[in-house]
Amino acid sequence: MPKNTQQAGKPISPSSEEVLARLEQLAKSIYDQIQSGKPPYLDIPVRTLANTIWDKKRKLLVLGPKTAKREFFDIGESKRFMQTILMLSLIVRARRENDYPTIRDLYYTGKHTIYYVNEYGKKVSEETWDDQRESNAVIQDIEVATGLLREHMGIMHDAKGRIVGNMIIRSKGTEIDLSRMGSGAWGIPSNVDQLEITKVEADYVLVVEKGAIFERLNEEEFWKKNKCILVTGKGQPDRSTRRMVRRLWEEFDLPVYILTDADSYGYYIYSVYRSGSISLSYESERLATPEARFLGVSTSDIERYKIPKNYIIKATERDIKRAKELMNYPWFKESKRWMEELQLFIERGEKIEIEALSGHGFKFLSNVYIPEKIANKEWII
Amino acid sequence: MPKNTQQAGKPISPSSEEVLARLEQLAKSIYDQIQSGKPPYLDIPVRTLANTIWDKKRKLLVLGPKTAKREFFDIGESKRFMQTILMLSLIVRARRENDYPTIRDLYYTGKHTIYYVNEYGKKVSEETWDDQRESNAVIQDIEVATGLLREHMGIMHDAKGRIVGNMIIRSKGTEIDLSRMGSGAWGIPSNVDQLEITKVEADYVLVVEKGAIFERLNEEEFWKKNKCILVTGKGQPDRSTRRMVRRLWEEFDLPVYILTDADSYGYYIYSVYRSGSISLSYESERLATPEARFLGVSTSDIERYKIPKNYIIKATERDIKRAKELMNYPWFKESKRWMEELQLFIERGEKIEIEALSGHGFKFLSNVYIPEKIANKEWII
Structure with missing residues (x-):
């Protein structure tokens, strides 16, 4: 039986200090890249069906080894990169201030309009995200990147059990x-x-x-x-x-x-x-x-x-x-x-x-x- | 404030003896009618919109005074009459045996096929009820006829609060x-x-x-x-x-x-x-x-x-x-x-x-x- 060796019954959430440390570590890796003049990127395990493996022995669906580089300077990935950093900052803020947002709260808190001038000199705007699927997806990315469940990060859902x-x-x-x-x-x-x-x-x-x-x-x-x-x-x-x-x-x-x-x-x-x-x-x-x-x-x-x-x-x-x-x-x-x-x-x-x-x-x-x-x-x- | 005068906090469910007594009383009224040779009927408060009154003073929707005679020998009402008696017998059985059926349990327990020979000598069949709306409706009839809430009768629902x-x-x-x-x-x-x-x-x-x-x-x-x-x-x-x-x-x-x-x-x-x-x-x-x-x-x-x-x-x-x-x-x-x-x-x-x-x-x-x-x-x- 592939069971956990931890002591039965003990809380298994990482401590709030550890949660914060792991989230900050992820942010710090970006900060360090920028400081050293490198184009910033995130390494995120891929959550697609193609990278989902049926572990026969453990009788579990698990994520495969594939990760993807999410680069800020790649035009196809920069939005998702920024969304991930935005969400990360919201979650870090919530943990520092002992807040317990719902996934919907996080969606709203991060939702805003970015105005900018495009390559043709025209004023345009873009939403940070249009619907909750986008904000939920980056929460999941942060989960797999840090190894934390969103519950460990103090994120609430409509618990019905x-x-x-x-x-x-x-x-x-x-x-x-x-x-x-x-x-x-x-x-x-x-x-x-x-x-x-x-x-x-x-x-x-x-x-x-x-x-x-x-x-x-x-x-x-x-x-x-x-x-x-x-x-x-x-x-x-x-x-x-x-x-x-x-x-x-x-x-x-x-x-x-x-x-x-x-x-x-x-x-x-x-x-x-x-x-x-x-x-x-x-x-x-x-x-x-x-x-x-x-x-x-x-x-x-x-x-x-x-x-x-x-x-x-x-x-x-x-x-x-x-x-x-x-x-x-x-x-x-x-x-x-x-x-x-x-x-x-x-x-x-x-x-x-x-x-x-x-x-x-x-x-x-x-x-x-x-x-x-x-x-x-x-x-x- | 149209408040109850009962002692605050005390259980307000009628006792299980009283619940059973009220249910049996309803059944007994039918039994007595039959014994004395009268065509059996039930007097049921009408639950239609037309009999729903907005009580301005108490700020409540309440049932009006209209009741309807549900007669066994009226061809348009006999099925509903029989459904009511069937449901009443199921609920009485549950109370006597200390069972706590759900409304769905009651639907299934009462659901069966009645075979009979019709006026043309042809063998036909009829379901006691076809869907749960029918069985729920007679539970509501029994609620208004006895003044008991279905919860008092030990009927369970998917409580989510x-x-x-x-x-x-x-x-x-x-x-x-x-x-x-x-x-x-x-x-x-x-x-x-x-x-x-x-x-x-x-x-x-x-x-x-x-x-x-x-x-x-x-x-x-x-x-x-x-x-x-x-x-x-x-x-x-x-x-x-x-x-x-x-x-x-x-x-x-x-x-x-x-x-x-x-x-x-x-x-x-x-x-x-x-x-x-x-x-x-x-x-x-x-x-x-x-x-x-x-x-x-x-x-x-x-x-x-x-x-x-x-x-x-x-x-x-x-x-x-x-x-x-x-x-x-x-x-x-x-x-x-x-x-x-x-x-x-x-x-x-x-x-x-x-x-x-x-x-x-x-x-x-x-x-x-x-x-x-x-x-x-x-x-x-």
Whole structure:
């Protein structure tokens, strides 16, 4: 298991001093180039699909070795060069002043109009960036150039994950007991690496796709009866939910089970937890849980659990197209079981939701389906 | 102030015995009708727009006095009658067995095919319901017929609100200190009425539309420095977030400030917190906060706070259309200030986001904008 050797549970965010130092180091390299009269440039690892590698052994998408020189005096690159320096200066300022901007804040703060006289003597203007895709892209460049996650740099996002179970977290000097959240749950914050996980007493982690199912299992205290940590990312998970699941697997050796609807969207959510997304492959090493197991609901459950015909939903053309795309992902391709399952989905053209199991009684999911699948090792990997 | 006279903070969910009794009472009325040989019927308050009344004094949308007889032997109503009884039986079963189904679970559990021979001697079939709109509608009918919120009946939804601040909640026998959530927050559960709010030490409630802004303000401990309770409903708020805000206003007399983007979508979110939505008018009495104040960001802030031109976004036709619709809502119509603001939005055709304030520095929102607006009473109502 390619696990981290750090001490389990300790905060793994670099200290604020180190974050600032690494950012300033990047800026200083430019400063030094200018001082010594060289044309300034940045070396940025390339984040394209062509430089994304499927690491078979570690079961992870990782960034390849290719880097690109981004030169100030190259007319095709100077704008992106300046955007990167602009963003770097904003982030450094935020860290120095202990601010926690969102990615949208950074977009606005850096957005301004540059007026200049062009080669024909005409007054023209240019925006520093036109939309947030441009500002987000340079944040990602700074992430790969410094090896820092944007969360380490104090950049916030709309964190939507929830977690509950027998574990204690230390954050901002406070101990938080996630078994004492009542009917509520702990909302996972943006920067999971800053947390110290001081205690975990559980046999496994159960990640449920759907928020409403999480609420139901939490209200029944499923996690208490089944000694597990219950997590939801509410659909497509954000970075912090994925990071939290990863830490529980990596540092506490907990098996991770994913529960989604039986359709290509649900299967893709499993895939994001397990292997990461192609567009953010450079983060997979820290966000993915390469041993995550798909518990269900699966297309083959339709027969196995005798799902009544009128609970079955016809898959759309888009669902089928998506499933065919999934069959080309290396982590699905390498799994005979998954190829069968996806093939079955395409052949039947049918999908079911987690809630379809309620046809066997409201408690079927928690009393029968989940415990049985785990006990009988009927997950799919 | 049309406030509740109940003791502040106490759980206001009816007890599980009472919930069951009220549901069984409804069923019993049908049973009694049948026993005495009468054609069975249900009396259900009508939830149409025509029966929705703007209560000027209480500043609330409420259901009018109109009820409709839903008769089993009326061919146009018998299906809906049967759907209502079917749903009622599912909810009673869930309460008796201490289950917490989601609205989707109830849809699936009740979904089945009825086979029968029609008047021409032909075998035909009919679904109990075809989609969730039908099953949701009868849940709403049962809510208005029994005076119970669906949350009281133990029905779960995907609760997405977060809250943090100087307050203590008791839930499932546990005391939860919402000032000790670290970088995280407490995820508001489905049934807020079940909670006991044992302590609140705050001067006001700040509700922010955007989850990422909530994360930022929480990370800076805005709520600690400004003695407030910080809440987000993450966009269009769900029922439990609205219920929580309402309880803090109603039972603890806290002023409530709403912070959204300056566009018709943001203005509508304010309107939902304050007065409820037309489609769920029967719930407004319990979910709305009729004295909620709109703090910003407003169209008039563009001039007032000298928002740079390139931070301004052109409003779409849809935005303008929506704003015109808002101008017809009674609670906007009765406010001179709001009519001016909406008119200005339509004239300028411009919108800005909360994050546009970051142009004045990352701390401008928390150090200047919010405290100033509150101190100078510059909210809009």
